[in-house]
Amino acid sequence: MKFDLFLSICQTEVNGYTPSEKQMFLNFFDQVKLADQLGFGTAWVAETHLSCQVQKENPSAVIPEFKGEIGLNTDILQMAHKVFAVTKNIHVGSAIRNIICNGGPLAHAEAVKTFLTLHGLNPGEKRKLHLGFAAGRFPFSNTPYGFYPKTELEKKAWDVVKNKYFQEATEIFLRTLQGEKLSSKEISDRFLQESDFRDAKTWKECWDLAERENRIQGQQIRLDHHWNFEKVGILPFEAPLEFLDLTIGSHDPETQKLANQICPVGVFNLSITPPQVIEETHQRMQSVYNRKGGAWRRDLMPRTLLLFIDEISSKAREASQKAWENYWRAMEGTLDPKKVQSAVENTIAGSPGEVLEKIQQKYNPADRLMLWFDFNNHDSEQVKKAMTTFMEKVAPKLM
Numbered sequence: 150m151k152f153d154l155f156l157s158i159c160q161t162e163v164n165g166y167t168p169s170e171k172q173m174f175l176n177f178f179d180q181v182k183l184a185d186q187l188g189f190g191t192a193w194v195a196e197t198h199l200s201c202q203v204q205k206e207n208p209s210a211v212i213p214e215f216k217g218e219i220g221l222n223t224d225i226l227q228m229a230h231k232v233f234a235v236t237k238n239i240h241v242g243s244a245i246r247n248i249i250c251n252g253g254p255l256a257h258a259e260a261v262k263t264f265l266t267l268h269g270l271n272p273g274e275k276r277k278l279h280l281g282f283a284a285g286r287f288p289f290s291n292t293p294y295g296f297y298p299k300t301e302l303e304k305k306a307w308d309v310v311k312n313k314y315f316q317e318a319t320e321i322f323l324r325t326l327q328g329e330k331l332s333s334k335e336i337s338d339r340f341l342q343e344s345d346f347r348d349a350k351t352w353k354e355c356w357d358l359a360e361r362e363n364r365i366q367g368q369q370i371r372l373d374h375h376w377n378f379e380k381v382g383i384l385p386f387e388a389p390l391e392f393l394d395l396t397i398g399s400h401d402p403e404t405q406k407l408a409n410q411i412c413p414v415g416v417f418n419l420s421i422t423p424p425q426v427i428e429e430t431h432q433r434m435q436s437v438y439n440r441k442g443g444a445w446r447r448d449l450m451p452r453t454l455l456l457f458i459d460e461i462s463s464k465a466r467e468a469s470q471k472a473w474e475n476y477w478r479a480m481e482g483t484l485d486p487k488k489v490q491s492a493v494e495n496t497i498a499g500s501p502g503e504v505l506e507k508i509q510q511k512y513n514p515a516d517r518l519m520l521w522f523d524f525n526n527h528d529s530e531q532v533k534k535a536m537t538t539f540m541e542k543v544a545p546k547l548m
Contacts, residue, residue: 150508150547151448151517153191154184154536155244157524161217163475168527173221176529178235180522183533185236187540191279193242193451193519194228195220198250198290211287219286226264229278233268242279242451244519245398245417249284249291249315253376254322255383257282261326262388269389276392281417282322283398284315302358302370305351306341313339314375316404319397321376323411327390330382333374340369396451400426406437413442415449427452448517454508455521457498458535458543469498472525501542508547 160173168176181192197220205213212219222228225243232241248257261280268274285291296314298304320336341359346352359370396415397408400422408414416430431447438445457472459465473496497507512518520539522532 150512150514151190152188152540152544152547153193153242153451153517153519154180154189155193155195155453155519155521156180157195157521158221159195159217159219159523159525160221161215161219161525163525163527166527167217170221173527176523176527176532178231179529180532180536181232181239182235183536185239187536188544189239189520189536189540190517191240191242191451191519192232193244193279193281194222194225195244196222196225196246198223198247198285199293201287204287204289207289209289211289225278225280226260229264230267233271233276238276240277240279242396243281245281245283247285247290248282248318248322249296250294253294254318255325255376255378255381258322258325258383261393262383262385265388265390265392266385268392274392277394278392279394279396281396281398282319283417284311284318296375300358300362302355302362302364305358306346306355309341309345310372312399312401312404313341313372315399316407317375319404319408320411323395323408323414325381325383326393327412328383328386330380332380333377336374336376338374339372340366341372342369396449400430402433402437405430405434409434409437409439411439413439415451418450418452447513447515451517451519452512453521454518455496455524456504456535456539457496458501458504458538460500460538462500462503465498465500468526469496475525501538504539505543505546508543514547 156177158173158177160167160170184192197218201212201215201219202217204211225241225246229241232239246257248254251257261278264278268278288297291297296311298307298310303310317336317339324331341355343349343352346355355370356365359365364371394415395408395412396417397405398417399405400416405414405416416434418427427450430450431445434445434449438449455469457465457469459468497504497511499507508518522535526532
């Protein structure tokens with residue numbers, strides 16, 4: 150079993166206290182340096198774009214009750230340079246980089262290749278950037294960059310269309326990252342079909358709109374490319390891709406397959422993903438995973454685990470309960486209660502012995518866990534103590 154660390158850098162109010170941005174980052178780097186010393190494999194860092202607090206001033210507030218910012222890291226590439234500079238062995242991962250905002254897939258491919266080139270200049274460098282990528286958690290992070298429905302058809306089918314456009318972004322991002330020189334004319338066309346929709350009524354309405362826009366092709370509805378560009382090449386051309394591992398933040402089988410038709414891409418697990426979906430994904434990826442990366446392995450799907458550990462079991466359980474109560478109050482009305490319950494079920498709290506037993510019962514010995522210690526906790530010393538307790542008293546018995 151492999152053990153990574155997940156760090157949210159979530160600047161929210163906990164027990165009436167909200168740290169400054171500077172203190173949040175100081176806590177983060179303090180924890181990362183300790184994680185490196187303790188032997189964690191990868192530090193996965195949450196990534197967020199545009200202020201949640203400012204967005205609350207708009208009529209369509211996404212998380213109106215949340216106090217603070219969901220996350221302060223806006224660029225894993227800058228963060229990774231700093232982390233690598235102050236550590237010796239730990240890898241860095243993004244959880245998850247949004248390739249839609251901030252210029253779209255071409256801009257992100259160029260930024261990643263520049264990062265890899267600079268990272269590769271370090272003598273004897275072996276550490277990797279584990280790039281988790283997706284379409285972003287909140288729509289307001291993408292709309293300023295033109296990612297919103299622009300036609301009546303797109304408005305009616307946006308829940309489906311936006312995933313098709315993420316597939317387009319994924320293709321552009323991965324193909325240019327691999328060194329292809331191409332234009333948008335060489336990107337696959339995308340279509341809407343009846344199986345994409347949950348109900349026949351919406352499909353019929355979309356079909357009628359598509360007929361008016363002359364988009365019918367056989368039994369499908371043709372979509373225009375969202376990104377249009379002449380032939381381009383992404384610099385630097387000689388970026389060392391051996392320092393990069395890719396993981397997609399999508400549980401859509403079609404999107405996972407598309408990514409792996411281009412290059413080896415793992416799958417990101419969300420803390421709310423049901424166990425059944427996890428196992429179904431593992432089975433599917435055994436045949437879908439790009440063989441250039443070898444055979445599919447369970448550790449190619451990192452699994453988030455919220456962990457509360459204390460020598461005194463009752464203290465760990467109490468901390469877990471308070472953290473979830475605080476989080477639920479902040480997010481009330483914005484999350485599906487069933488999904489929240491799934492996330493709660495993905496929490497382990499107790500003494501070292503109890504934590505060991507629960508992990509053995511719940512996870513496969515070949516799994517890779519992203520341990521989340523800083524959930525609703527700004528006491529960095531307490532977080533570091535929990536990290537140390539786990540790596541000294543639990544991890545050795547699971548490796």
